[in-house]
Amino acid sequence: MLGVTDFINPSELGESSVTEVIMEMTGGGADCSFECIGPLTADAFRCTKQGNGKTVILGVEKDGKQLGLSPNEFLYGKCVMGALFGGIKPKTDIPILAEKCMNKELELEKLVTHEVGLDDINTAFDLLLQGKSLRCIIWMDKLT
Structure with missing residues (x-):
């Protein structure tokens, strides 16, 4: 295992959203989510646990769209951070x-x-x- 515990292909979810599937799989949200391509950043954030969920953004959309999250969503103790080149020094x-x-x-x-x-x-x-x-x-x- 190289660190990834689960993978979800959004095109295979039918009527369910990525967030719904992850919340169900994890029993309330993932401790940490990584978004690598850009378009699912809001979903990656919303599927983390309230109180201490962390979303790490590794990729951005080609056209530079803004992240669509309500300020109220941050009041539940979640955080978002970026990691250019994996955040290494x-x-x-x-x-x-x-x-x-x-x-x-x-x-x-x-x-x-x-x-x-x-x-x-x-x-x-x-x-x-x-x-x-x-x-x-x-x-x-x-x-x-």
Whole structure:
């Protein structure tokens, strides 16, 4: 397991909303939700627990739409925060992560879905845009 406990595809919910499904699954709301693409940020916020729910925004919509939440929704003790590049501090965190990778404490290879040579870089971008690739390694020395 790489940290994700559940995944919901909104297109498979029928008449139920994402918020309704998550509230039911968790018995009152998730402790923490992560929104990675933008359009479901309000749903991600609304599905967290009252009192201490946290929503982390990792992605934004292409057209820069504003987040549509009522100020009253924040009165229940929930919070929203952003995490550009995962919220890391490069100077201190990258050496720690590099050491964990070298010691095999982080299994990053499990996150790689495709590998291509430099001459197939457009294929890598196509896979990413189609949602078929999580992470793609582009090998600079593999040319045809």
